[in-house]
Amino acid sequence: MWFKRMLIEKESPEEYGYEKIKYNLTESSVTDCNLDELNVNLGNLSIAYGNHSGEPELRELIAQEYDGLSADQVLITSGAAAALFIVAVSLLKPGDHIIVAHPNYASNIEVPRSLGCKVDFLNLRFEENFKLNLDELEDLITPETKIVSLTYPNNPTGTMISAETLERVIEIVESHNCHLLFDETYREMTFGHKLPTAASLSPKAISVESLSKSYGLPGIRIGWLATKDKSLKELLLAAKEQISICNSIVDEKIALSVLKRKDKFMNNIKQNIQAKFKIITAWMDTQRDLKWIQPEGGVVCFPKIKSDININLNDFYQILNEKYKTFVGPGRWFEMDDKYFRIGYGWPLEENLEIGLKNITRAFQDTKQ
Numbered sequence: 001m002w003f004k005r006m007l008i009e010k011e012s013p014e015e016y017g018y019e020k021i022k023y024n025l026t027e028s029s030v031t032d033c034n035l036d037e038l039n040v041n042l043g044n045l046s047i048a049y050g051n052h053s054g055e056p057e058l059r060e061l062i063a064q065e066y067d068g069l070s071a072d073q074v075l076i077t078s079g080a081a082a083a084l085f086i087v088a089v090s091l092l093k094p095g096d097h098i099i100v101a102h103p104n105y106a107s108n109i110e111v112p113r114s115l116g117c118k119v120d121f122l123n124l125r126f127e128e129n130f131k132l133n134l135d136e137l138e139d140l141i142t143p144e145t146k147i148v149s150l151t152y153p154n155n156p157t158g159t160m161i162s163a164e165t166l167e168r169v170i171e172i173v174e175s176h177n178c179h180l181l182f183d184e185t186y187r188e189m190t191f192g193h194k195l196p197t198a199a200s201l202s203p204k205a206i207s208v209e210s211l212s213k214s215y216g217l218p219g220i221r222i223g224w225l226a227t228k229d230k231s232l233k234e235l236l237l238a239a240k241e242q243i244s245i246c247n248s249i250v251d252e253k254i255a256l257s258v259l260k261r262k263d264k265f266m267n268n269i270k271q272n273i274q275a276k277f278k279i280i281t282a283w284m285d286t287q288r289d290l291k292w293i294q295p296e297g298g299v300v301c302f303p304k305i306k307s308d309i310n311i312n313l314n315d316f317y318q319i320l321n322e323k324y325k326t327f328v329g330p331g332r333w334f335e336m337d338d339k340y341f342r343i344g345y346g347w348p349l350e351e352n353l354e355i356g357l358k359n360i361t362r363a364f365q366d367t368k369q
């Protein structure tokens with residue numbers, strides 16, 4: 001077993017230094033909140049260990065999104081990242097087979113790989129509108145498969161699957177007696193109807209979500225896992241206890257206060273996303289060098305530089321970063337060609353988004369000259 005740093009983390013804006021980036025189009029979350037806006041009263045909170053599964057009232061609020069599940073079937077984790085890690089170390093041994101949709105958030109691939117698993121990609125291809133191909137899933141799955149790992153709304157493409165497709169995936173997973181790890185981190189930012197939470201559909205499905213992206217709260221490190229399977233919950237709790245015992249109770253208190261006011265927060269956030277989605281759609285409509293699959297959720301998209309555009313990609317990114325102080329997420333962050341890049345349009349203020357997008361166009365022009 002070994003770990004290596006993932007490019008998406010090594011090259012992340014927080015590691016590079018936010019102060020060095022003027023137009024940050026790399027983030028996959030809405031604009032970060034600050035404590036003043038949140039208006040949370042921490043009171044005279046005793047800084048004791050918290051409940052190991054997570055603050056009970058917080059879990060109760062979360063469980064409301066999961067039909068047929070109670071607070072006992074929810075486990076609070078340090079962000080969705082820790083949730084993904086906990087599932088992997090709990091269910092996978094070296095040599096086990098896992099199928100992971102690709103492209104995907106890097107941890108969904110790298111953690112099983114670090115554990116020495118055999119990782120097969122279920123490819124989402126630009127030419128096929130990044131659609132999930134169920135026939136390919138059926139071809140890849142074997143009696144040895146332990147987990148099928150999907151992320152919807154997808155990062156980095158922003159694409160979705162239908163509720164029927166999710167149900168079909170669950171049937172396939174159940175018939176092979178393995179688990180579906182369903183990363184729903186962006187669920188609240190679905191443009192149309194939200195999918196049912198996967199964990200509410202089957203004891204074989206594990207849902208992962210967090211407050212980082214949809215609420216702009218990545219710094220409090222609050223995410224969760226949900227499963228109908230009580231013995232699995234116990235196993236996941238054992239892993240969590242061995243990592244951190246419990247969560248930060250300060251983080252949990254902030255999360256609880258925000259989730260109690262969920263409707264108010266989400267209404268504002270959704271309006272904000274819609275306004276920014278209009279900006280990026282209008283910009284994409286004018287791009288001759290780029291094509292995209294229009295996203296259906298989240299705050300990211302994954303355009304591709306057209307094949308007949310002959311530019312030096314290193315020069316393009318260098319000019320974009322150094323001359324225009326504008327950053328996007330290059331394809332390599334997702335084990336894809338750098339002809340693709342992720343634009344996070346939900347995080348920057350509208351005026352910065354507009355300038356950042358114009359800078360991408362300018363960097364193309366400069367590189368082509």
Ligand SMILES: Cc1ncc(COP(=O)(O)O)c(C=O)c1O
Nearest residue numbers: 079080081105155185210212223
């Ligand atoms: C799909 C997905 N899952 C999980 C995470 C981890 O997020 P966090 O640990 O902040 O909740 C990310 C972060 O980019 C993500 O995109």
